[in-house]
Amino acid sequence: MTKTNLVTGFLGSGKTTSILHLLANKDPAEKWAILVNEFGEIGIDGALMADSGAMVKEIPGGCMCCVNGLPMQVGLNTLLRQGKPDRLIIEPTGLGHPKQILDLLTAPVYEPWIDLRATLCILDPRQLLDEKAVKNENFRDQLASADIIVANKEDRASQESRDAFDFWWQNFGNDRQFVMATQGKIDNALLDLPRRNIAELPASAAHSHSHAPQKGLAALSLPEHQRWRRSLNSGQGHQACGWIFDADTCFDTIGILEWARLAPVDRVKGVMRTQDGLVRINRQGADFFIETQNVAPPDSRIELISAVNTDWNALQASLLRLRLS
Known part of the structure; x- marks a missing residue:
């Protein structure tokens, strides 16, 4: 079975930077794979992880959970069956909703393949001061689904954002673990903590319909002479x-x-x-x-x-x- 972690977080919270830090500090004997999803169709994170030593599969152009989960299933199956990694990290887009992804990862068909460990949510506490972010259902449910909250960008925090995080923690998050981090520097041991938060999340209206089929990374390569x-x-x-x-x-x-x-x-x-x-x-x-x-x-x-x-x-x-x- 492949040890698997979901790493969520709203736009700009520092998910990719955190994953790059984890990759840089992994056991060299372990084979890791990354399934990364981006809202845009260009696909940047694969280039950023090009020298990480991990197998990387990108799903650009929207949320990986849409189209009845087909883009995610294809990428997931490819990595698990062909790559046979020791650890798999799944990074959804910052605009992604965690419910459908967690539902898929815990489906009976993946029980022989996936050992689902703690879900991490990377949070820039300053986002708690942004009314638009706080009202976004994806932002709220990313926090609600997490086993561990990583309060990132501590070097950028203000007293106001620290107070906002303390208020949120006391009212909504104190049943979960949290760690402070700067530039995504988190302990790899967090990945082996068990999944404890099994609260049922509401379905997302924005993700309950099908989009047009998403393009794979190869389709975004430049044609000859262009x-x-x-x-x-x-x-x-x-x-x-x-x-x-x-x-x-x-x-x-x-x-x-x-x-x-x-x-x-x-x-x-x-x-x-x-x-x-x-x-x-x-x-x-x-x-x-x-x-x-x-x-x-x-x-x-x-x-x-x-x-x-x-x-x-x-x-x-x-x-x-x-x-x-």
Whole structure:
């Protein structure tokens, strides 16, 4: 049986960073697999995990639990039967609802395959000050489904956000374990804690219907001789726009960083080739992180998510002007 953990968390809470930390500190003798789902269709996390040593399967373009769970089942079956990992980590989109995923993982058909351990919810406590997030059913149910709450980004916390977390904990979460973390640095031992929270979650209206079939990552590769392409996705009150550029396209370093920092959107995530090397970009609201990446993906990818209507054409025009080749 494969030890399995669900790692949830709202947009920008630090799920991918936390998983990368767990991967960097795993037992080298263990084989790990990651099933990752992104709201947008571009698929950024696979590039970010390219040098992690884990088997990675991406489900871009919406919530993995939709279409009667078919995208998730295909990815799950591929990893379990072909990869035979010692541990599987499932990272749903920040806009994903945990109920259907947990229902699938605990279904009788997977009993011989999956040893479901603790579910972790990565939380940026500042999100508890955001009325839009607090009223979002996915945000609430991600917290409600968790066995362990990881209060992440402690280095960014204010007294107000700490007070908000204390209030939430006393009223809604004190039957579960919580840990504080900075930059997703959590103890791998948390993954082996048992699943204790088996409260029945309500069904999500936003996830109770079928969407159009989602595209696999291979469908997003650039056709021969095409230098770049754009993909759009929308749902659950958010819209995403992403771009892929071929490996020969290089961007002005300062220009692409300023473009990402100033874009009028909620979320920016990407891995971009610049004249100074490969740069990883991660922005949530005003929080903006950049770092170099050693292993190059076969292209540059960047994706933006917004909760309001956005002029993607204007953003695209300014992005294209930053190309050096």
